[in-house]
Amino acid sequence: MKFGVIDFHCDALGKLQQHPDICFEEDERLDVSLHKLKQGSVGLQCFAVFITDDPEQARIGRVLEQLSLFRSRVEKAGIALVASRQELAALNAAGGIGGMLSLEGAHGLEGNLNYLQSCYDLGVRFLGITWNHANWAADGVMELRGGGFTERGKELIRRCHELGIVLDVSHLSVKGFWELTEAAEQAGRPFIASHSNSMAVCSHPRNLSDEQIRTIVRLGGRIGLTFVPPFVKPSGPVKMTDLLPHLEHLCSLGAENHIMFGSDFDGIEEHILGLEDASKYAAWKELLLKYYSGQLVDKWLSVNALRFLQTWLPAIKKAL
Numbered sequence: 001m002k003f004g005v006i007d008f009h010c011d012a013l014g015k016l017q018q019h020p021d022i023c024f025e026e027d028e029r030l031d032v033s034l035h036k037l038k039q040g041s042v043g044l045q046c047f048a049v050f051i052t053d054d055p056e057q058a059r060i061g062r063v064l065e066q067l068s069l070f071r072s073r074v075e076k077a078g079i080a081l082v083a084s085r086q087e088l089a090a091l092n093a094a095g096g097i098g099g100m101l102s103l104e105g106a107h108g109l110e111g112n113l114n115y116l117q118s119c120y121d122l123g124v125r126f127l128g129i130t131w132n133h134a135n136w137a138a139d140g141v142m143e144l145r146g147g148g149f150t151e152r153g154k155e156l157i158r159r160c161h162e163l164g165i166v167l168d169v170s171h172l173s174v175k176g177f178w179e180l181t182e183a184a185e186q187a188g189r190p191f192i193a194s195h196s197n198s199m200a201v202c203s204h205p206r207n208l209s210d211e212q213i214r215t216i217v218r219l220g221g222r223i224g225l226t227f228v229p230p231f232v233k234p235s236g237p238v239k240m241t242d243l244l245p246h247l248e249h250l251c252s253l254g255a256e257n258h259i260m261f262g263s264d265f266d267g268i269e270e271h272i273l274g275l276e277d278a279s280k281y282a283a284w285k286e287l288l289l290k291y292y293s294g295q296l297v298d299k300w301l302s303v304n305a306l307r308f309l310q311t312w313l314p315a316i317k318k319a320l
């Protein structure tokens, strides 16, 4: 199988919801547009449903609206929904660009696990448990009390494992991370961090400690290194080469086969110089090839993510 770049996190759906006049084919307000994905040779892009975790905003209606925008704007522009191994194989055979769906936080589910099933039926295959603050399921990493999962949150983990939704620890509290690790070990199911970097390289609460990185690797999960400037370098203009120490450090912890990328395009106001939108994956690849073998670069840009999807996506999509 030969895929273009696989990117595990962008917030373009939120922008489409915010600005109904945006054209997904191409619009200067979008970091991820059809045109830019093509220019960057991105073969598969995960689209996150992002709504703020303010209880006033955290409503299932807003989640469903973004999922419907994926159908009406993104799929309509020619991006194929990938929610099963069957669809992944079909995309590979046909060529073109695929899109996957995730929720960035469970708050929009309003604590109702029937809504989780509804989202699954609409193609959601990845679930970030929290955004930055506490929700009904668990605490986010910016919540000062640093709590873990609630009882209902633990039920959410079980339901996700049953359904085949992969959990995502980016934004989750440290206590939540270790509680999920226990549940994941028992279930024999890995989890991912879709958009986080190394805390040893850049000390930011959104990044992962060495112990967390080793754990994700041991469980067979994946880490999407992200292009959010303050998660790459604490200050100053951030260049593409500033990402390399994160790659090096992850490799030193045995993560060579577990690294992928989750840009956070359309979720950030500031960008790494030269890595401003999805089209710049071409320049990023070129830069990586100056330092690493083609085989390693392919692993990080697509093969590691692809192997994970070939293992953990459900085999076939059930008809709605």
Ligand SMILES: [Zn+2]
Pocket: 104, 170, 171, 195, 264, 267
């Ligand atoms: Zn995020």
